[in-house]
Amino acid sequence: MKTLLGNLILALVTVTLVSWVPPVEAYKVGDQASDFKLKNIDGSMVSLADYKNVNGYIVIFTCNTCPYAVMYEDRIIDLHNKYAPQGYPVVAINPNDPDVKAGDDFASMQARAKEKNFPFKYLFDDGQKIYPMYGATRTPHVYLLDANRYVRYIGAIDDNAQNPSEVKVKYLENAIEALKAGNNPQPSETKAIGCTIKTKA
């Protein structure tokens, strides 16, 4: 009887353990981010490893259609122009499913990049495999990585989406400056309002 009960408990525990699948964990500051291979608007496949002599990467999940992403477009261009020469290029990734969000398809990405003359790579997360690995939940959503792809800052670009002239804290620029000085960004995580990443329900 005792053995039977023991076996039963063991069986239950086993079932529980086997059926428990760890949820996809979003990257936290300090985690090493995965590299990826995604299609750029010029048709080439791009990985972080392709960038030579960089000190880090400003990975930004963003898109064509979200008003918050659009409000930040010019600032993202400025960030690349300012920091790519210092070894921190912007790597923009559109995580949206174009079947769900018209206007976020590859051709529209190409059109928008041309229209705004994006100086940075604008990649398409085709199949939506990369953004869940990073744990991105909204556009725009920034992951600042160092040269070894360790996540050093996650969150917002600054504290005022609607009015660039009223920005009080440039979170991302402060984080990059901290890395350049060999320090840990403070704060290392911030939150901001943004659009959901569009997926099939």
Add this chain to the structure above:
Amino acid sequence: MWHSACGLFCGMIINLIAIWMLSMGAPKGDAQTSVVGLDSLQIGVLNYDELKPLLQYDNDTTYVVNFWATWCVPCVKELPHFLTLEKIYRDRPFRVLFVSLDFKKDYVRKLQPFVDEYKMNGRVVVLEDNRADYWINDVSTDWSGSLPATLVYKGQKRAFYERTFHHVEELQDIVKPFLNL
């Protein structure tokens, strides 16, 4: 019967008074400034300090607080389900509050006509506060900041959802435990 009627009625009155007091009684700060000059706007514009009391009434009413914006497509899509929910629980101590995160340039041009069209007057406030990194966490540490997002609470009991609701039944499922149904 009296109890549930009072819950609804009192909740409604408290809410209306609070919104009125908050929108009228704050001579300083962003909220008041943004109302001035927007004469046709009938929606209270609050900063987070002014909104917070609406997120923590301590009574027997169940509050559903939906964070949304007219620019947010999934928000606009799910919004009718919240209006249906109001009708389903009209005889219960139950209230829905819509917190708009619309852009300032859209308050009069887009938000007010939308609120009129959907007959949402009296249950909508605008949250205008640049301290998003602070108040997103204060609403819920589970919230990353994407819209739509929905808070359900009654007294100290709270639940938070950063997701879209596709059917009114999905909303009923999360509200029923609060209404003891």
